[in-house]
Amino acid sequence: MSHAHSPLPTAANSSRDPRSWSPRELGERTRSLRTPVRRRVVATVACAAGLALLTGCSGSGTTSASDETSPGSTTVTAPPTPAGESTAAARAGAADSAFTQLEDDFDARVGVYAVDLDTGREIAWRADERFAYASTIKAMASAALLDEVGTDGLSKDIAVDEDDIVSHSPVTETNVGGTMTLAELCEAAMTQSDNGAANLIVAELGGPASLDSRLDDLGDTGTTVSRTEPDLNEATPGDPRDTTTPRASASNLREYVFGGVLSDDEATTLTDWMKATQTGDTLIRADLPEEWTVGDKSGTGSYGSRNDLGIIWPDDGRPIVISVLSSKKEKDAEADDRLIARAAAAAVDAIR
Numbered sequence: 001m002s003h004a005h006s007p008l009p010t011a012a013n014s015s016r017d018p019r020s021w022s023p024r025e026l027g028e029r030t031r032s033l034r035t036p037v038r039r040r041v042v043a044t045v046a047c048a049a050g051l052a053l054l055t056g057c058s059g060s061g062t063t064s065a066s067d068e069t070s071p072g073s074t075t076v077t078a079p080p081t082p083a084g085e086s087t088a089a090a091r092a093g094a095a096d097s098a099f100t101q102l103e104d105d106f107d108a109r110v111g112v113y114a115v116d117l118d119t120g121r122e123i124a125w126r127a128d129e130r131f132a133y134a135s136t137i138k139a140m141a142s143a144a145l146l147d148e149v150g151t152d153g154l155s156k157d158i159a160v161d162e163d164d165i166v167s168h169s170p171v172t173e174t175n176v177g178g179t180m181t182l183a184e185l186c187e188a189a190m191t192q193s194d195n196g197a198a199n200l201i202v203a204e205l206g207g208p209a210s211l212d213s214r215l216d217d218l219g220d221t222g223t224t225v226s227r228t229e230p231d232l233n234e235a236t237p238g239d240p241r242d243t244t245t246p247r248a249s250a251s252n253l254r255e256y257v258f259g260g261v262l263s264d265d266e267a268t269t270l271t272d273w274m275k276a277t278q279t280g281d282t283l284i285r286a287d288l289p290e291e292w293t294v295g296d297k298s299g300t301g302s303y304g305s306r307n308d309l310g311i312i313w314p315d316d317g318r319p320i321v322i323s324v325l326s327s328k329k330e331k332d333a334e335a336d337d338r339l340i341a342r343a344a345a346a347a348v349d350a351i352r
Contacts, residue, residue: 074099076123076350091123091350098346099125106339108304111325113246114347117258118318121351125343127247128222131325132235134299136249136309137211137225137242138198142186142273143256144214145201146266154183154269158200167230169196190273190297195229202228218255222248233301235327249309250323257311258319271295271311283308284322286341288348291315304328306335312348322347 074092103110111126149156157179165173171188172180173196180188185201188194205211212225226232226241234242257267274295283306285294296310305327312320324343326336 095350108328111246113250114322116351123350130243132301132305133244134301135193136299136307138189139297141201166195172196191276199228235301235303235305246323254321282337283340284310284344287345304333
């Protein structure tokens with residue numbers, strides 16, 4: 001869909017409270033302030049010792065088995081000045097230590113990518129490694145549907161049949177034999193993680209391959225959409241189906257909400273669903289200040305997969321887009337909400 005652009009912040013209004021900016025204004029401000037320089041911290045010990053940063057990127061979204069078990073290194077952007085590099089090194093060193101300790105404490109692999117949309121500062125840990133996305137994909141499906149039909153198109157009625165009901169369909173199962181609007185399906189999928197609703201949304205888009213193509217159009221090379229609920233939660237290590245990377249998932253959300261892919265009304269509808277979620281209280285938002293606003297979409301799968309994808313609005317109004325994904329070695333391993341909460345808090349500490 002094509003959308004008209006809102007006026008950008010100017011010198012006359014740049015001091016306006018960021019909380020009054022539209023999603024598109026925030027996106028344009030981010031692009032204008034963002035530094036093109038990306039610095040990588042060599043390793044935890046090197047950061048602690050104050051060694052120099054190496055320039056470079058973190059690699060592609062494809063991950064080998066050896067990559068999945070090797071220690072990560074945190075990437076933090078900084079202004080291209082000695083002071084900026086020193087600050088980035090200190091922040092990355094602290095984050096390295098925090099993420100390493102979390103992986104040891106929870107016997108898990110965790111991937112993190114977060115970006116402050118006011119400063120453009122980013123932090124990344126295993127940001128280009130693959131993880132099963134589980135139900136976080138419902139945010140992307142809902143965003144793609146908004147882009148396809150607009151807010152007016154959400155009033156379309158969809159029949160709900162007995163065959164549409166799969167495990168964990170608390171809303172759709174009460175509407176068998178009747179209809180639900182696309183808006184109701186998205187709300188059920190986003191706020192209660194209703195699997196039947198998610199499958200109907202993906203069907204409306206044309207199936208998993210169609211959703212995958214839409215994400216490709218955003219420039220996403222790290223996500224592979226293959227199956228529907230509940231099969232997409234299989235999360236077998238080494239299987240690229242139904243996987244994403246922390247960087248890819250956060251970047252998709254950023255593009256939809258702040259990058260101009262969705263209109264302001266559409267972006268607000270999506271974020272309203274995320275803010276109203278009933279499944280995220282113990283995840284990204286758990287260890288953040290109570291006065292901050294968080295909208296998110298959680299996910300859970302086999303091999304201890306526990307994920308959360310969201311947007312954080314601190315009390316000063318500067319949004320942070322964040323993706324925290326995790327997995328464990330055993331198929332029946334228990335997922336840990338505390339791992340997600342603590343990783344998110346460490347990421348926020350590192351970029352603010």
